[in-house]
Structure formats: structure tokens, C-alpha cells
Amino acid sequence: MNMMEFSYRNVFRNIKAYAAYFISSTISASLMFSFSMIILHPDFNTDMFPDALKNALYVSIFIAYFFLCFFVFYSESVFLKSRYKDFGVLYIIGASRKQIKKMITIENLIITSSAGVFGVIIGLVFSKILIAACGRILGVTSLNFYLPVKSVLITITAFIVIGFVVSLSASMIITEDKVLKLLKGTRKPKAEPKFSKLLTLVSLITLITGYFLSATTTQKNFASRVIIVTSMVVVATYFIFSQVSIRIIHLLKSRKKIYMNRTKMLCISDMLYRVKDNARMFFLITITSAVALTSIGGIYAYWNSKEAEINSSFPQSFFIYDYYNHKDDVERKISFIKSSLYDKKVDSNNVCGTIKYVSVKDIDDTVLVSRSTYDALKKSNSMNKYKFNEYKKKVLPAIFDDVKVVDEDVFNSTAGKKIYFTAVNVSDYKTTLDISREYLDKFNSLKRDKYSNDFLKSYI
Template sequence: MTFLQFALNNIKRNARSYAAYMLSSSFSVMIFFSFAMFIFHPDVEKGYMVQTAKSGMLVAEYIIFFFSFFFIFYSISTFLKMRNKEFGVLMIHGMSKRQLNSLIFTENVLIGLFSILVGIGVGLIFGKLFFMLSGYAMGLKSLSMYIPWTAMILTIAAFMIMFVIVSFMTVLFVKSSEVIGLLKGSQKPKPEPKASLKLSILSAMTIGAGYYMAAIATMRTVAIFMLPVAFIVIVGTYFLFSQLSVYLLKMLKKNTSFYYKRTNMITLSSLVYRMKDNARMFFGVTIVTTVAFCAVGTVVSFTGTKKIEVLNAFPFAFQLTEYEGSDQKQKFESDLDKENVTYNKVETETKILPVTGASKKQAGFIKESIYNKAAKAVGYKTVSLKKGESAWIQSSYEATLDKKLPKSISIENGQTFTLKKPIDKSVYTQNVSASYSNYVIPDSDYSRLTTNQTNSITGYIVKDWEQTDSINEEKYNKKGKVELISRAEVFHMVKQMYNIMLFVGLFIGVVFYLSSVSFLYFRLFSDLEGDRKFYDAVSKIGLTDKEIKKVSSFQIGLLFFVPFVVAAIHTSVAYTALQEFFQASILGPSMLVIGCFFGVHTLYFLIIRSRYLAQLRGLSTFPE
């Protein structure tokens, strides 16, 4: 038998342990390769949306690659700890430390090569489906399949470098050169877990403080609070698993009436050790799962609220602004009639005059009665002004320019208007190219204004406005003369952008989630041999098969659902803060996402529990 054959046989013998690891690695390779196929596709046309999609996929490539590195590093270190006893036996039979390191390196590289080949193979098989989905998300025609040599070379090179680096680093995990130390492996006596009361209190305080800051965050403060809240919640989560959970379990053990009831003694005694041993794993899984929930939930939520956002930003289905006299209005309405578009319109005249005291040198003045007519037409609040008063129609980007609003504005060599509270929900969509801000003034004041520059704004109300995207803005726009804003065109562009975000975010979230449940799988089966000996021992003192299954199922359930529940709570708190920041209701759709994840997680738990109990039963000798 050659050294290479020996390494291959070792992988086959440990196939059960390596299965989830290779599956997760292959899935990461497949997603990386699929995104690379799109980025390097020869038929991908240039354009803003396509370039945005390519940029999003490129960012996803970096995220998947770096996350995969840490995932593989953690996974390999876990497997090596499981095999310490095996390594000790090999060294007894004459294997040197150098040969052992070569064996570990060879095995890791072989597993990495297998994962890369499987990932690329599956990516090629489902490549056409991926192109169909990406094309649908981006509003493109379905891309044709091609031989992605560049994507293949990039994927193979990136992940082979990763696996080689990890393979070099993992040999450090076999630290003990003493054969006896390897033979004992994880079966060395463990000291009783200890927990600090101070650190337990610190955990509760930091998480509570983080939740409180997230709850009181406003649209202006949420960006400031985001990093500090994330940091203190992460710190609190670590101590939650390493200190607070152990402390509470030890306190529970002191309750003799509960501790000595049925199988609670066995469950709690084992659970204290499990919580302490798995603290870092619980912490890592919780953080990774929280990131997955937030990524997918936020994108899905915004995808669901995009129509409301567009309706708020564009009250009219079409808004036609004429800066000079032209025939574009008649041409536009004629085209609407040709397209059988039924509409109602509201016409507004705007007088443009030079002003002082405002952010811009010119201002557009709108008659109060006309503005209120337009406001009623779209269901907005009307304004009520006294003589000499004015209300500024605030646009989203102008709000960032005027940090401190003036108390009044004055027309050069003319009247002064006292400014009331700005109209923050404007009837009119502010034209970005406009060199003036709009103000509403009383009818009596408006009639006294004289100017040579008068613009008009016509708003069109259309019932089935989503079907009017065939009317192109560019056809009517003439720089400096006419500007048309189409709600349908903006909506479809926004929809396309969110679909790209959803498409990329969903795959990243799935990679993160699959990795987190793989961590749980690794940890569970790494303890299988120790659990077998434990349940063999307790079966000899009278514990029945049914009771052993109950205790085992409870412990597996905690292993799977404690990080999930903590991550769900973290995510729910994060969503409440994000709602303030984005001024949109995202909690409902986000809870639906968590619910879907919970359903998948429960199914995964039932499958793994069944496999684990079967393995435990096959290895153990506890009675029927």
C-alpha cells in the first residue's frame, strides 16, 4: 500500500465525519463558481443594472471565500481532535511526527480537491438554471450556457490555495508529541466547569444594554449605535454561553427537588460539561446564524416594501415639468391616448424669482389653492397659510443640505415670507436638475408676484400605472426645457435592483446557514464515541432505552436550538432598529424568513437526531 492509498483509505474510513464538511465545502465552491460564470459570461451586456449585478456578485465572491476559509479551518481542527487516538496508534506502530504531518496534509488536500471537483461539477450541471434565475432577477434574457474556462481556473486556483494554506496550518493542531497524550485524546478527565458570577452578570448587562440601545434608536442615531451595539451584544453572547449558561445550570443543580427528579440528574450533569465545552461553538454558530438571518430577512423585507417606497417618493404616475414653452405636453398626452392609458391630471403653475435667505439663489412659488388641489388628488395633507407665510416643499436630498432652516426668505427687491414647518411629504417629486426650491404661498400673495419665468408641473394619476413602463422618459426629456418622471420606470428599476440584492443575499445567507448547521453536525459526531461510553455506563445502572433516547434527544435539541433561538432574538432586535433607519415596516416579512429557517432547521434536526441515535445504538450495548 502506498502512502497516497493509505491517506485515501483514511478518508473512506472517516466518511461519516467528513460528509457534512465536504457537502458544505462543495456548496461554497458551487456558489463561488456560479457567480464567477456570470461575471465572466461573454454575453453579459454593459449597462448600469448589469454592472451593479456583477459588482454584487463580486462582493459575494469575496465574502464566500473568506468565510469558507474560516469554516474549513474550524472544521479540520475539529476532525483532527476526533482522531487523536488514531494518530497515537499510528505513532506506536512507528510513524514519525513528520510522516504524520504529511498524512494530515495529504488528506486535507485530497478532500479539498474532491470538494472543488464536486462543486464545479454541480455548478456546471445546474449552470443553465442559475443563468435563468439570475436573468429573471435582473430582467435580462436567459443567458446561454458556455464553457467557463476563466471561472473554472479562478475557482480551482482560489480554493486550492485555500486548502493548501489550511492544510499547512492544521498540522499545528496535533501539538502533543507524546504518544500517551494522543491515545488519551478527548477522553482525558475534565475538570468540573466553573463559571464567574461577575462575568455572568456582565453578559446579561451587555446584552440588555445592546437591546435597549437598539430599541431607542431613531433614524438619525441608528447608524451611530450600529457598531457599538453589535460589539457589546457579541461580547455578551460569548459570556452568555461560556459563563451565564453554566452558572444557571449549576444553580439549577442545587435545586434538589428538581435535580433528583427522574433523569434530570444525568441530563444536567452532562449538560454542564457540554455547555462549557461547546461555548465557542455555540457563540460562533449564533453569530453566523444571526448574520444569515439579517442578510436574507432584510433583503426580503425591502423587496416587499419597495412598491410603498416608490409610491411615497412618486405621488403621480407621471410628472411632466416644462421649464419653457414647448409642445411635449401635447405629444405626451397624445401617446397616452394611443396606449389606451386612462388618466386624470392636475396642472400647477410655478413662478420663478430670485431670493435671498434660501439654499438656492432662485425659488419656485406655487399657489396654495393649486397645491391643495394636487394634495387632495393623491391623498396627502393640505396646507393652511396666512398672508406673508410660506411652506417649503422639502425633497429628500435637499433635507441634507439645509441643516438649519432660515426663519424667512425674501424676494430680491420685494416681499419677505415667514417660513412655516416644511412639507416633508411633497406632492411633487423634486427634479434633480432643477436649480430652484419650491415654496407654497397664499393665493393673494401669489397674484402679486410678477416674473418673466413661469414653469408648469403637470401630475398624471393613472390607476394601472405599473403597466405603463413602455412609455420611456428619454423620449420626452429635453435638457433645460422638459423633464418627465415616470413612476413605473423607476419602480421597475428599483424592483430589478432589489431582485439583484435578493438573489445575491439569498445565496450568501444560505452559505452562512449551511455552514452554521454543519458546525453543529461536526460537534455532535465528534462527541459520539464519548457519548457511547457514557450511555453504556448509565444503562448498567438501570436507565432504559426509552430514557436514554429522551436524554439524548433533549441534549441534541439544546445543541441545535439554543444558538438558533438566541440568533432569532438578536435578529428581531436588529430588525426593530433597522425599521427606524429605513422608515419601513420590515418586522413581519423578516419574521416570516426566520419562520422558514426554523422549519428547515427542525427538519435538519430530526434527520440528524435519527442518524445520531442509530449510530449510538449501533455502537452501544444498552438494553432494548
């Protein structure tokens, strides 16, 4: 029997011992696969994202992979401790360090590569639900199911790399000159966990300082503080579990009335050892949960405020305007939009009219709109599914910030720069993203001109 066959049989004969390590690795692989599958989705277009947001997406992939490596490595270290006796026996019967190292490497590669494959399978099973949910959150219907070949390759490759790294570190720990220690395994009595008063004090001060800096962070000093605050909180959190928790239990032991009360002695003593053993896991769970919840909360708040801002700033689903002598261009564009909406069986209404830029009391570019046009726009906007209080005041896009509603005769008699517009409304603007993209492909008209522009709400 060669080492490859021996390692293979060793894994499957001790499946119960390997189960926790395999499951934790599989869950990690499925999370990584799901995350990369969304980021690498062909319809997830990041070209129009700011550079800071693009960088944040890629940094988040790195952070996720880093914590997954940490989690898998910890799972492996716990698993190895349960096998100390096996390694000791192998050394006694003549196995060399090179053979043990090779065995650990093969076993780890079997587990991590299998975990990568099963993680991908689990991710694929739930991928349709995940993509639909992400599309729902983003408010678009363009995230269709696809075969994520890149994500599969990235996930499996990443976990094979993890297998090699974990094997390398494990083989450095398991050495033949510690045979007696290995044979005793977990039967060796543990020393009572100690704590450092200095580390306890420093961790509390660091944590309080980190949260204080976080609470007082402004937009100006955010860039300079984000790394410092994050590092302080992460380090302090680890020492909170590894030092402060032990200190608290020591204080409980010093209270004789509490400690000596019936079975509390056993509970508190057992808790002391468990806290020390699980400090790293508590730390990982806390930090990972904090990152996840903060990210979810931050993104939700950001997206909610942005969507409200978009609904407030752009009342219509489509708003096309140009100089009055370019009226034909506006009507040609609107004809395409209406035809596309008709083909997709989307109900719509439209209002066309004229606005004027005039100078009033030395204020340049005040926008005049007639009462009849204002009423028609207000009625048209009532079709919108997404309603906000600002609709009661705003019937034109936010670029027309100083709008005066006047009677028809005043509007006609006032000299000013005439702008022709057409506004189109549908019930749910989010269903028109494909039409907006087709429109841009056809007209390539993101002019960004004060007097001539196309506002496509779903694309914005």
C-alpha cells in the first residue's frame, strides 16, 4: 500500500473525525463561490461604478478569502489536536517526518478539494435563488442564471491553495521529537489559564478608544481613520475574549458564596477552560458577524437613501429635453421609447411641453412653467408606483431647481430661452432598464448639458 492509498483510506475510515473540518470547509467554499459568482456575473456591470466602489468590491473579496482561510486553518488546528495519538503511533512504528508530512498534505488536499467541489455544488443549487434575490435588491431584472466557470475555478483553486498552506503549517507542528506529547494527546492535563493585567487594561482602553474614534469619524477624516480604527477594534476584540473573559471568570471564582454554591464550582471551572480554548473561535465569529452586519446595514442604508434620492430627483421614468429648435430630435427619441414600451406591453403615459429659462430679479436661469403644463405633469406622475412627499412639490427633474409656475398668458408673454421636453411615465421604472440600455446604444446621448439632456431613471 503506497502513501496515497493509505491517506485516502485514512480519510474515509475516520470520516466522523474529519466531519467537522470538512463541513466547515464546505460552508466556507460555498460562501466564497456565491460571493464571487455575483461579483463576476456578466450582467453585473461595474463600468459606471466609481473607482472607490470598484476597489471596495475587490477588497471585500480579499477580506472574505482571508477570513475563510483563517476559519479553515483554525478548524484544521482543532482537528489535528484530536489526532495527536495517531501521529505518535505512526512515528513509533517507523514513519519518517517526510512521510507524515506527505500524508497530512494528501489528506488536506482530499478534504479541501472535496470541500471546494461540494461548496460549488451547494452554491449552484442555491444560485438561482441567490441571483434572483440580488436582482431584487438591486431593483433590476437583468441578473439571469449563468454557468459561473470562473467562480468554480477560483473557488476550487483557492481551496487547493488553502490545503497546501494548512499542510505546510501542520507539518511544522507535528514533529517526531515530540512523540511522548503526541501519544498523550488530549489526555495531558491543562494548566489553569492565566491572564495579564496589562493586556486586559490595554484591550479595554483600545476597544473604547476605537469605538470613540469610530463614533467621531467625519467624511473628512474617514480615509485616515478607517484602517486605524478597524485594526484597534479587531485586536482589542481578540484580547477581550482571551484576557478579559478569563479575568471575569477569575473574579467569579474569588466570590466564595457564588463559586462554592452547589454545582457552580464545576460550571465556572469548566467555563474557564472552555473560554480559553474557544477564544479564537469567538473572536472569528464576532469579527465576521460584525463585518457582515455592518456591510449589510451600510449597503442597505446607502441604497435606501440613494433610491429615495433618485425618486425625488427624477419624477419621470424618461425625461428628454432639448433646445426648442431640436424638437424633432426629442420626438424621434420619444417615438423609440414608446415603441419599445409597447413591444414589451408596458403601460405608459407622456406629457410634452415647453419650459423657459428667464432672468427674474437679477437671478439667471429661473425656470418658468405654465400652470397647464404643471398640472399635466403632476397628473402624469401619479402613475408612479414609488411615491415620496417631494412629489407634491417637484414635477420636474432636480436639475430644474428654481421653478416658477405661472399663468398661461404670463408664460407666453415672457421672453426666455425655450426648451422643448417630453416626459414619459410607467408604473414601475425598474422594469425599463433594458429599454434604457437599448436607447443609449442607439442614440449614445448622455449629453450632460444644462439645456439638453436625457434622463433615464432606471439607468441612473
